[in-house]
Amino acid sequence: MRIAVQAADLDASRVDGTRVYLLELLRRFGPLSPKDLFLLCHRDTFNPELVPPEFQNYEVRTLPGDRMWMQTAFAKALFELRPDRVFIPLQAVPIATPEGTEIIATVHDLAFRHFPKTFPVADRAKLNLLLGATVRKASRIIAVSESTKSDLIRFFPDLPAAKIRVIHHGVNADFFAARQPESERDALFVRYGLLPESYVLYVGAIQPRKNLVRLVAAFEMAKLHHPDMKLVIVGEKAWLSDAIVERMRRSPFAEDIIRTGKVPFRELPIWYQNARVFAFPSLYEGFGLPVLEAFAAGTPTLLGKASSLPEIGGDAALYADPQSESDIADKLSRLWEDEVLRERLRKKSLERVKLFSWDRCAEETLDCIRG
Helix, strand or coil, X not given: CEEEEXXXXXXXXXXXXXXXXXXXXXXHHHHHCCCCEEEEEECCCCCHHHCCCCCCCEEEEECCCCCCCHHHHHHHHHHHHCCCEEEECCCCCCXXXXXXXXXXXXXXXXXXXXXXXXXXXXXXXXXXXXXXXXXXXXXXXXXXXXXXXXXXXXXXXXXXXXXXXXXXXXXXXXXXXXXXXXXXXXXXXXXXXXXXXXXXXXXXXXXXXXXXXXXXXXXXXXXXXXXXXXXXXXXXXXXXXXXXXXXXXXXXXXXXXXXXXXCCHHHHHHHHHCCCEEEECCCCCCCCHHHHHHHHHXXXXXXXXXXXXXXXXXXXXXXXCCCXXXXXXXXXXXXXXXXXXXXXXXXXXXXXXXXXXXXXXXXXHHHHHHC
16 A cells, blocks of 8 residues: 655654654554555655654655645645555645545644634634645544544534544653653753752743743742742744743743743653643643653643543643633642642553553554555
């Protein structure tokens, strides 16, 4: 079988959950399915942190193109390659595709439907158009959580539930659990003026849906009772981030709010393992890979009680109302103070994370692609 894979997201400069997802699948597809030929189609140059492996049954096709690459260069290549299957690891498909070609697409989230004001107007229009095309054209849809599946059925009532398969993400648990040399940690912390267990950690993009303005307000409330508490924001600015960054700058505790920007992937375990609390009070997540990363590192975790987060976190996290600054603050303080609670959540998280595997995700995804 010839399987075309839309891999242009691996060219992107920012590493996010959807790109990690594709990379982890490509690390496994080749050996799992040696008789199939995978045609990895991308635009120009892979991000050095997202380069897929080389297998005998992989052919990389570089297809130069413009901003409409999906609808032009990639669509044109499908007519030339005539693959048996097309795997698109995000919710955007070409409008024009060869007749008879089966498309399998992954839908990660419908955040732009739930919280439209947290997206630029032009992006929202594009997302609506492309998701509608995905629902119409895909033979099978992979949803990354039961929450995302429910959203699809809610917003597309004519979409048969049988067409949607839920396949959870995995996590490289060993990578996030492995203790890093203390010398690396100490050098990193000297740079930022930190000590282990001295900070609340957030990992992810800086954009409105992540609820960082409320997290900052909650941090300010909690810090009144815990003067030694710091807040570390690990991640890059994304869309509509200026007001969020400005809110951090205006905080009366701005000196204790540390923004690292983009960090090398190899540094992430250090940030997770040495945090006293990991806080992820997002308004909406299709899945939430940082949750599993924190669990694998054994970091006591506070999540927003919304969308997929209770599905992924189970009883291994503490939950707060993401719309309530005071509730987030109360839960932050509780986790900060209560060593017994932190230890209980740490043990539960290390068990919970065992339920999520990239190997299983790849096997189930291949099964769905083959149909």
